[in-house]
Amino acid sequence: MLCVSSLFISFPAAPISSSPRWIPPNMPPVQQRRCLMVTLITLPLISDSSIPRLDPLHPPLVLKRTISLETQNVHHHNHERTLILQRREYFRCHQAWRNPFYGTAINKADYMQEVDRCDLFRDRERRLQHRKAMKVFRDENKRLMEERWRDLALTRSHEALWERELPCLNPINWSGMLK
Numbered sequence: 753m754l755c756v757s758s759l760f761i762s763f764p765a766a767p768i769s770s771s772p773r774w775i776p777p778n779m780p781p782v783q784q785r786r787c788l789m790v791t792l793i794t795l796p797l798i799s800d801s802s803i804p805r806l807d808p809l810h811p812p813l814v815l816k817r818t819i820s821l822e823t824q825n826v827h828h829h830n831h832e833r834t835l836i837l838q839r840r841e842y843f844r845c846h847q848a849w850r851n852p853f854y855g856t857a858i859n860k861a862d863y864m865q866e867v868d869r870c871d872l873f874r875d876r877e878r879r880l881q882h883r884k885a886m887k888v889f890r891d892e893n894k895r896l897m898e899e900r901w902r903d904l905a906l907t908r909s910h911e912a913l914w915e916r917e918l919p920c921l922n923p924i925n926w927s928g929m930l931k
Contacts, residue, residue: 803833 806827852863 805830805833805838 851859853860855863
């Protein structure tokens with residue numbers, strides 16, 4: 753929300769994310785203060801160091817567990833950890849398309865060339881796969897046609913042989929004189 757008065761401009765505020773802290777074992781719970789600041793336009797760089805997750809029921813460096821150990825500090829630490837990991841994942845996912853859309857003209861041209869190259873490669877692969885599929889289709893059709901021709905030739909030869917033997921077996925021509 754943007755409030756504009758005569759000389760005062762107020763921007764929306766967001767909490768400053770704190771870095772992970774070590775919590776001393778004998779430290780009493782502290783009233784948390786919220787620091788507010790203007791929302792940043794660019795994402796901050798996040799280090800790749802791992803942030804350990806704390807168990808609220810088993811805080812570090814505590815020998816005996818009691819119900820009073822479940823403090824807001826550990827929950828706050830875990831919440832901050834999840835926010836940092838979410839920011840890191842968001843930054844990682846959006847880093848890939850940040851330059852092509854918001855970069856310089858050279859970055860945009862490089863991105864378009866890469867897209868064109870990928871499209872040409874994909875089309876070439878598609879044509880090769882289509883060509884292979886058509887070769888298999890052609891070879892299978894040829895095999896089926898040759899098999900059908902062999903079957904027809906074999907059937908014709910059997911019919912011709914049967915027709916040649918039929919006059920010999922005919923009782924009308926029992927002497928075999930009529931041919």
